Amino acid sequence: MLNIKNLHVKLEEEDKQILKGVNLFLEPGKVHAIMGPNGSGKSTLSYVLSGKGGYEVTDGSAQLEGVDILDMEAEERAAAGLFLAFQYPVEIPGVGNMTFLRTAVNAQRKLRGEEEMSAGEFLKVVRAKAKDLKIDADMLKRPVNVGFSGGEKKRNEILQMAMLEPKMCILDETDSGLDVDAMKLVAQGVNALRDDKRTFLVITHYQRLLDHIKPDVVHIMANGRIIKTGGPELALEVENNGYADLLEEVA
Amino acid sequence: MAMDDIQVKDGVDAETVEAVKALSGTYKYGWNTEIEMEYAPKGLSEDIVRLISSKNDEPEWMLDWRLAAYRRWLELIEPDWAMVDYPTIDFQDQYYYARPKSMEEKPKSLDEVDPKLLETYKKLGIPLKEQALLAGVEAPEGERRVAVDAVFDSVSVGTTFKAELRKAGVIFCSISEAIREHPELVRKYLGSVVPVSDNYYATLNSAVFSDGSFVYIPPGVRCPMELSTYFRINAENTGQFERTLIIADKDSYVSYLEGCTAPQRDVAQLHAAVVELVLLDDAEIKYSTVQNWFPGDENGKGGIYNFVTKRADCRGDRSKVMWTQVETGSAVTWKYPSCVLRGDDSQGEFYSIAIANNMQQADTGTKMVHLGKNTKSRIVSKGISAGKAQNTYRGLVSMHPKAKNSRNYTQCDSLLIGDKCGAHTVPYIEVKNNSSRVEHEATTSKVDDDQLFYCRSRGMDEEEAVALVVNGFCKEVLQALPMEFAMEAQALVAISLEGSVG
Numbered sequence: 001m002l003n004i005k006n007l008h009v010k011l012e013e014e015d016k017q018i019l020k021g022v023n024l025f026l027e028p029g030k031v032h033a034i035m036g037p038n039g040s041g042k043s044t045l046s047y048v049l050s051g052k053g054g055y056e057v058t059d060g061s062a063q064l065e066g067v068d069i070l071d072m073e074a075e076e077r078a079a080a081g082l083f084l085a086f087q088y089p090v091e092i093p094g095v096g097n098m099t100f101l102r103t104a105v106n107a108q109r110k111l112r113g114e115e116e117m118s119a120g121e122f123l124k125v126v127r128a129k130a131k132d133l134k135i136d137a138d139m140l141k142r143p144v145n146v147g148f149s150g151g152e153k154k155r156n157e158i159l160q161m162a163m164l165e166p167k168m169c170i171l172d173e174t175d176s177g178l179d180v181d182a183m184k185l186v187a188q189g190v191n192a193l194r195d196d197k198r199t200f201l202v203i204t205h206y207q208r209l210l211d212h213i214k215p216d217v218v219h220i221m222a223n224g225r226i227i228k229t230g231g232p233e234l235a236l237e238v239e240n241n242g243y244a245d246l247l248e249e250v251a
Numbered sequence: 252m253a254m255d256d257i258q259v260k261d262g263v264d265a266e267t268v269e270a271v272k273a274l275s276g277t278y279k280y281g282w283n284t285e286i287e288m289e290y291a292p293k294g295l296s297e298d299i300v301r302l303i304s305s306k307n308d309e310p311e312w313m314l315d316w317r318l319a320a321y322r323r324w325l326e327l328i329e330p331d332w333a334m335v336d337y338p339t340i341d342f343q344d345q346y347y348y349a350r351p352k353s354m355e356e357k358p359k360s361l362d363e364v365d366p367k368l369l370e371t372y373k374k375l376g377i378p379l380k381e382q383a384l385l386a387g388v389e390a391p392e393g394e395r396r397v398a399v400d401a402v403f404d405s406v407s408v409g410t411t412f413k414a415e416l417r418k419a420g421v422i423f424c425s426i427s428e429a430i431r432e433h434p435e436l437v438r439k440y441l442g443s444v445v446p447v448s449d450n451y452y453a454t455l456n457s458a459v460f461s462d463g464s465f466v467y468i469p470p471g472v473r474c475p476m477e478l479s480t481y482f483r484i485n486a487e488n489t490g491q492f493e494r495t496l497i498i499a500d501k502d503s504y505v506s507y508l509e510g511c512t513a514p515q516r517d518v519a520q521l522h523a524a525v526v527e528l529v530l531l532d533d534a535e536i537k538y539s540t541v542q543n544w545f546p547g548d549e550n551g552k553g554g555i556y557n558f559v560t561k562r563a564d565c566r567g568d569r570s571k572v573m574w575t576q577v578e579t580g581s582a583v584t585w586k587y588p589s590c591v592l593r594g595d596d597s598q599g600e601f602y603s604i605a606i607a608n609n610m611q612q613a614d615t616g617t618k619m620v621h622l623g624k625n626t627k628s629r630i631v632s633k634g635i636s637a638g639k640a641q642n643t644y645r646g647l648v649s650m651h652p653k654a655k656n657s658r659n660y661t662q663c664d665s666l667l668i669g670d671k672c673g674a675h676t677v678p679y680i681e682v683k684n685n686s687s688r689v690e691h692e693a694t695t696s697k698v699d700d701d702q703l704f705y706c707r708s709r710g711m712d713e714e715e716a717v718a719l720v721v722n723g724f725c726k727e728v729l730q731a732l733p734m735e736f737a738m739e740a741q742a743l744v745a746i747s748l749e750g751s752v753g
C-alpha cells in the first residue's frame with residue numbers, strides 16, 4: 001500500500017534535518033503503529049506524506065500503490081486515498097462542519113472523475129456516521145473545530161475519515177485528549193473501517209489505544225529514523241520500560 | 252435541532268463551490284451586447300442637461316431642479332480625501348446619455364421590448380419573465396418571487412410584476428416614470444435625503460441622472476415580494492448616473508436588491524449613483540447590493556469608477572434600515588451607505604464585504620448619524636485584499652447631544668491574501684452626550700496556511716480552499732443577504748479571488 005524508502009527530509013527555511021532515512025513498508029489490510037519520543041519526527045513524517053509545505057525532501061521516495069506521491073499536490077494525494085487525522089486539527093471560523101465535509105467529499109470525487117454525492121444521500125450517510133461517533137447534530141452545524149473540546153476535535157477527524165473512506169489512513173495521536181469512552185468510540189470507528197484492503201498507520205504514545213486497535217506491526221521512531229520494528233509486544237515493552245533501553249541498543 | 256435546517260444552508264455552500272468550479276475566466280459578465288444606440292453628444296453642458304430632461308418627458312420643475320444642480324456642480328471641486336488613486340476624469344470626454352434605439356418608443360409591456368435586450372438579461376441570469384426567479388433558484392410554491400426593474404445604460408428597459416404590486420398598493424417603476432406619474436411623491440422626497448449640494452458626485456448625479464428605480468410602499472403594507480433593480484452598463488465611454496428613491500411609509504416593509512455588471516473594456520467608465528431611502532414611523536427597509544462592475548484587468552486597465560452616495564433617513568420613530576453590500580467589482584470604489592437615525596428608537600445596520608484583488612482600490616464604509624433617543628446601530632465590515640489591491644474601511648459614528656442612550660457596535664475585520672496588498676481602517680467617532688456608548692473592534696489577519704493545508708489535505712484544491720476559508724470569514728454578512736443573493740455572493744467571492752494565491 002504505502003512504501004517509504006530512505007526518506008530524508010529537512011526544513012525548507014532552515015538547515016535542519018528531521019527525517020534521516022525512514023523506511024516503512026505497509027501492506028494492504030494491516031495496522032502499523034509508530035511510537036517514539038517527543039520530537040522524533042513522527043508528525044513530520046505524516047505531514048510530508050500528506051503534502052504539507054515547508055519541508056524539503058532531500059532523498060528517498062514514498063509510493064502509494066506503486067505511485068510516487070511526493071510530487072503530488074496535497075489534494076491529489078487525498079483523492080488518491082491518503083488521509084491524515086491531525087494531531088492538532090485546525091479551526092475554520094464561519095465554515096459549517098457539514099459544509100466542509102460535503103465540499104471535501106465532492107472535491108475528492110470530482111478529482112477522481114466520479115459523480116458527486118447528492119445532498120440527500122450525503123445527509124443520510126453523515127447522520128449515520130456521526131451517530132456512531134456520538135457526534136450530535138449541533139456539532140455538525142458548528143464551524144469546523146471552532147470551540148470543540150480536544151476530544152471532540154479528534155472524533156471529528158475520525159468522522160471525516162469515515163466519510164472520505166481513504167485507503168491509507170494515518171492517525172497522529174488521535175488518542176491524546178480522549179477520555180476512556182471517547183477512546184473506545186474512536187477505536188470502534190477505526191475498527192469498523194478495517195478490512196483486507198485498507199491500511200492504517202497509527203502514531204501514538206500509549207499502549208491503551210493499541211488495546212482497542214490491535215496493531216499487526218509496531219515501529220519505534222527516534223531521531224528521524226525507525227530504530228526498531230516488531231510485533232504488538234514491542235508496544236508493551238515501551239509502555240513498561242520507556243525508550244531508554246531501545247535507544248541504547250542503537251547507540 | 253432541525254437537521255433540515257442544515258440541509259438548506261449546507262446546500263447553498265456546496266452548490267456555490269460547484270458554481271464556482273463551473274465558471275472559467277475571471278469576469279463572467281464581460282461580454283458586450285451589439286445593439287444600435289442613440290447617444291447625446293459627448294460632454295456636459297446645460298444643453299445636455301436639458302436634453303436628458305426632454306428625453307424623459309420631464310415637467311418643468313424637474314428640469315429646474317437639474318439645472319440648479321448643474322450650476323452648483325460647476326462650483327465644486329472633486330474630493331481627494333479617499334485612499335484611492337486614479338487618473339483625472341475628463342468630464343467632457345463622456346457620454347451622459349445612451350439608450351438603445353429600440354427604446355425610443357417606450358414599450359408598453361415587456362412583450363414589446365427589443366429581443367436583444369431581453370436576451371442580454373437572460374444571459375446575465377436576470378429574469379424578465381414574471382414567473383421566474385434569479386438564475387438557478389427553484390421557487391418554493393408561490394414564494395420568493397422577485398420583481399425586477401432592468402436598467403440598461405441610461406434607461407429602464409422594463410419592470411416586472413408591476414400590476415400585481417399595484418394591487419397591494421406598492422408602486423415600483425423607473426424613476427423617470429415616477430417623475431411623470433407620481434410627481435407629488437417625487438417632489439416631496441427627491442433630494443430630501445441626499446441634498447443636491449451634498450457632494451461632488453451626488454450633485455453631478457442630480458444634474459444628469461437618467462434613470463433608476465422608484466419604490467413607494469404605502470402605510471401598513473408588507474411588500475409581497477422582493478424588489479430588485481439590475482444595472483447594466485453596456486455602451487462605451489458612457490457614464491451611468493442612476494437615481495433610486497425608496498419610500499417606506501408608516502409601518503411598511505420592503506426588501507430590495509440591487510445588482511450591477513458591465514462589459515470588459517480597457518477604458519475606465521464612470522458610475523455615479525445616488526440612492527435615497529426614506530423611512531417613516533415603524534417602517535423597515537432591507538437594501539442589499541451585490542456590486543460586480545468590471546474591476547479592470549490585472550494590470551489595472553479599464554474597469555468602473557464607482558462613486559456612489561447611498562443614504563437612509565430613518566425619519567420615523569422605531570424605523571429600521573439594514574444595508575448589506577457585497578462589493579467585489581469596480582476599479583475604484585468610493586461608497587459609504589449611511590443611516591441618519593433621526594426618529595427615536597430607530598435602528599441602522601450595515602453589513603459589508605468588500606473584496607479588492609489585483610489593482611482594485613476600495614474605500615468604503617458607512618456613516619451612522621444618531622440624532623434621536625435610544626437609537627441603535629451596528630456595523631459589520633469584512634474587507635478582503637489580495638494581489639496589489641488597497642482596501643480601506645472608513646466609518647463615522649456620530650452621537651448627537653439629543654441622541655441619549657444610543658448604542659453603536661462596530662466590528663471591522665480585514666483579511667489579507669499575499670503580501671503586496673493593503674488593508675486600512677479609518678474610524679471616526681464623535682460622542683456628544685454621556686449616556687451613549689460606542690464600541691469598536693478591529694482585526695487584521697492573513698489567510699492562514701494551516702487552514703488552507705487542512706482543506707487541501709481533505710481534497711480541495713487551492714482556490715476551493717481559499718474560497719471556503721474566505722466565505723467563512725464573511726459568513727456573518729452573507730447570512731444577512733436574502734437567500735438567492737447569498738448564493739450568488741458566495742460564488743462571486745470565490746471568482747473575485749481567482750488567481751490570488753499560488
Ligand SMILES: Nc1ncnc2c1ncn2[C@@H]1O[C@H](COP(=O)(O)OP(=O)(O)OP(=O)(O)O)[C@@H](O)[C@H]1O
Nearest residue numbers: 011018036037038039040041042043044045054087
Ligand atoms: N516547522 C518547523 N520549524 C522548526 N522545527 C520543526 C518544524 N517542524 C518540525 N520541527 C522539529 O522537528 C522535530 C520533529 O517534530 P515532530 O513534530 O515531527 O515530532 P513528533 O515525533 O511528532 O513529536 P510529538 O511526539 O511530540 O508529537 C522537532 O524537534 C520539532 O521541533
Ligand SMILES: [Mg+2]
Nearest residue numbers: 042043044087
Ligand atoms: Mg507529533
